[in-house]
Amino acid sequence: MLRRRVIPCLDVADGRVVKGTRFVDLVDEGDPAELAARYAAEGADELVFLDITAAPERRATLLDVVERTARNVFIPLTVGGGVRSVDEMRAVLRAGADKVGLNTAAVADPDLVARCAARFGRQAVVVSIDARARPDGGGWEVVVRGGRDGTGIDAVAWAVSAVELGAGELLVTSIDRDGTRSGFDTDLLRAISDRVQVPVIASGGAGGPADFVAAIVDGGADAVLAASIFHRRIHAIGEVKAAMAAAGLPVRASREAAA
Amino acid sequence: MTDRARVAVVDYGAGNLVSIRRALETVGADVEIVAGSEGIATANALVVPGVGAAAPAMARLEGQGLVEPIRAWIEAGRPFLGICLGLQLLYDGSDEDGAATLGVLAGRTVALEDPPTLPHIGWNQVERRRDHPILAGVPDGADLYFVHSYAVAPADPETVIAETTHGGPFPSVVAHRATVGVQFHPERSGVDGLRVLANFVDLVVSDGLPAGRGAEQPATASRAS
Numbered sequence: 001m002l003r004r005r006v007i008p009c010l011d012v013a014d015g016r017v018v019k020g021t022r023f024v025d026l027v028d029e030g031d032p033a034e035l036a037a038r039y040a041a042e043g044a045d046e047l048v049f050l051d052i053t054a055a056p057e058r059r060a061t062l063l064d065v066v067e068r069t070a071r072n073v074f075i076p077l078t079v080g081g082g083v084r085s086v087d088e089m090r091a092v093l094r095a096g097a098d099k100v101g102l103n104t105a106a107v108a109d110p111d112l113v114a115r116c117a118a119r120f121g122r123q124a125v126v127v128s129i130d131a132r133a134r135p136d137g138g139g140w141e142v143v144v145r146g147g148r149d150g151t152g153i154d155a156v157a158w159a160v161s162a163v164e165l166g167a168g169e170l171l172v173t174s175i176d177r178d179g180t181r182s183g184f185d186t187d188l189l190r191a192i193s194d195r196v197q198v199p200v201i202a203s204g205g206a207g208g209p210a211d212f213v214a215a216i217v218d219g220g221a222d223a224v225l226a227a228s229i230f231h232r233r234i235h236a237i238g239e240v241k242a243a244m245a246a247a248g249l250p251v252r253a254s255r256e257a258a259a
Numbered sequence: 260m261t262d263r264a265r266v267a268v269v270d271y272g273a274g275n276l277v278s279i280r281r282a283l284e285t286v287g288a289d290v291e292i293v294a295g296s297e298g299i300a301t302a303n304a305l306v307v308p309g310v311g312a313a314a315p316a317m318a319r320l321e322g323q324g325l326v327e328p329i330r331a332w333i334e335a336g337r338p339f340l341g342i343c344l345g346l347q348l349l350y351d352g353s354d355e356d357g358a359a360t361l362g363v364l365a366g367r368t369v370a371l372e373d374p375p376t377l378p379h380i381g382w383n384q385v386e387r388r389r390d391h392p393i394l395a396g397v398p399d400g401a402d403l404y405f406v407h408s409y410a411v412a413p414a415d416p417e418t419v420i421a422e423t424t425h426g427g428p429f430p431s432v433v434a435h436r437a438t439v440g441v442q443f444h445p446e447r448s449g450v451d452g453l454r455v456l457a458n459f460v461d462l463v464v465s466d467g468l469p470a471g472r473g474a475e476q477p478a479t480a481s482r483a484s
Contacts, residue, residue: 002375002425003382003402040449045382070277074285076404076447096277098406098447121311123378123406168378168406197377222376252382252402254449 003252004216005045005223006240007201008230010035012081013052015061019231029231033068039230040073042237043254047073048101048171048225051081052146059088063095070096080128080171084109089116093124101171103128104144107151107158110165117166126201127167131155131188132175140188147175159192169199171225177205181229184211189219201225209235209243216249264463267293267302269329269345271309271319279308279342282446286457296328304338304463305329307345308446310406313353313360313368316344326361333363338463339438346433346440347411355409364435365414371407372427378408379425385432385443391420392467393432393439393458401451403431403443410442437468 010017010032017029029035036047049069051062059082066079079092080101089100100120106113106127117125130147131140140155159170172192174185184205193200199222202215206226215221229235241251266288268279280290283306293299307329309316320326333339333349341349348360353368360368371379382402387394410429413419421432423442431442439459445452462468 001384002379005381067277070275071281074278074282074447074449074453076406076444093275094277096275098275098278098444123310123380123408169380197374199376199378199380222381 001250002222003045004221004244004249005201006043006212006237006244006251007046007048007223007225008039008044008237009048009050009203009225009227010231011052011227012049012062012065014058015053015065017231018052019228032065033072035231036069036073036077039237040075043241043252044075044237045223045252046076046078048078048080049097050101051079053082059091063091066092066095066097078126078171080126085112086115086119089120089124093120099124099126099169101126101128103130106162107142107144107153110161113162113165113167117168122166122168125167126169126171127159127162128171128173129155129159129162129192130173130175131185133185133188139191143175147178155188156191156195160195163196163198167198169201170196171201171203172221174204178203179228180205181207183207184215184219184221184224186214186219189215189221193220193222199223209240212240213244213247213249216244217247262464264288264303264460265291265301266304266306266460266463267291267299268306268308269299269320269325270294271316271323271325276308278444278446279306282453282456283460286453286460288456288460288463294323296324299328299332304340304459305332306340306342307348308342309344309348311344312356312358313344313347314356314358316348317358317360320348330361330363333361333438336437338459338468340459341438341440342446343407343442343444346442347409349438349440350411350413353409364418364433364438366412368409369412370409371425371429374408374426376425378406380406382448383423383425383443385421385423387421389417389420391432391434392462393434393441393455394421395458396454397451397458403441403445403448403452403455405431405443407442411440439468 078099079097084105142153202221347368423431
């Protein structure tokens with residue numbers, strides 16, 4: 001049976017892992033390749049690097065990090081942040097990523113999703129959707145540029161379009177919950193997972209192991225992503241997986257430690 | 260016999276080759292990335308990785324002059340490992356886009372049956388149907404990493420070494436003579452994936468694949484654990 005995945009996310013700026021509530025008060029937390037190896041050894045099912053380097057001319061630093069990670073970590077790696085063209089996606093894949101996350105660029109140019117899927121296959125295209133609840137309770141709005149700008153676009157409608165265009169997975173982040181550790185927005189997840197057949201990765205709000213279970217059971221997510229609770233060692237990956245298994249969810253038993 | 264396997268990995272423009280190169284090097288192979296037929300002459304084994312659709316892949320292989328060399332390699336019984344799309348290309352054709360593929364094994368590439376999610380992405384169990392040294396040391400039911408929407412339907416059920424279930428069951432490991440194919444990504448499947456690659460490399464070094472060059476004995480696990 002297909003396992004439900006636990007995916008640590010590393011925010012990377014200028015080739016270093018940083019932490020802090022997203023994009024502010026960044027603190028250097030070390031080398032991404034080293035942290036990636038640690039997570040793989042602890043049982044991570046995949047890894048996501050989110051590149052938050054502001055300056056495009058520093059992309060070479062990211063590619064170096066991806067390559068060093070891919071050389072030593074034998075689990076799948078998704079890289080998101082700042083990819084705006086088929087050529088940029090090719091560079092990230094050739095450096096050793098398996099999938100690329102498209103976010104702001106895909107909202108601005110939806111056909112980018114189709115071009116990337118046609119060139120590399122839809123399995124390599126993760127469309128990353130940042131969403132926030134509308135104040136009037138009328139669903140969720142897509143936000144871009146790291147959650148700073150509203151677009152007026154309905155998040156569920158965009159999710160459906162993105163899949164039609166060629167997304168192989170959706171990474172759905174609740175900006176309302178991101179960094180709060182108050183649990184995932186399971187209503188948002190359920191609204192999207194009910195409408196698409198591709199796997200949905202839940203993001204934004206992980207506080208404890210029970211939240212991972214809720215994202216899957218209540219939200220219909222296939223995988224769950226978290227950053228700070230793993231970085232800060234508030235919860236271990238194994239602890240989260242044990243809770244998922246106890247709830248009857250299929251998880252991969254890590255054999256890495258025995259290697 | 261040879262001390263180290265020289266493995267040619269075919270580069271036909273499909274994404275990430277860093278992982279497969281490093282994974283093969285980690286298990287003791289010398290790896291050369293090859294984009295044309297001249298590169299494979301000195302190799303002991305050929306690996307065709309890849310993800311995506313069949314028609315563009317076949318067009319690129321054709322454009323690089325690799326279709327006939329790959330067919331000849333397999334028909335000569337030389338060690339071959341196809342990964343994901345590299346497995347699917349071995350059969351007659353693909354229902355994904357109607358492409359005619361290499362046709363060295365009888366059967367087709369067909370859509371997954373009643374999949375709960377599509378693509379099938381993630382770790383899933385590889386359940387043994389027949390003994391084969393490619394799975395030596397890999398526990399029955401081990402989790403390996405899949406990324407695909409189509410799977411092979413071999414005409415010869417005896418070639419199916421292991422199956423995996425996503426909706427319906429599909430072959431996740433096949434073997435025929437010195438040709439081995441895996442639907443999962445061993446280069447992205449942690450220790451068990453590396454074990455599959457180590458088994459392949461060991462079989463190349465020991466001439467342990469049936470109808471491999473000089474092989475006269477039935478296949479045996481070269482490193483049972």
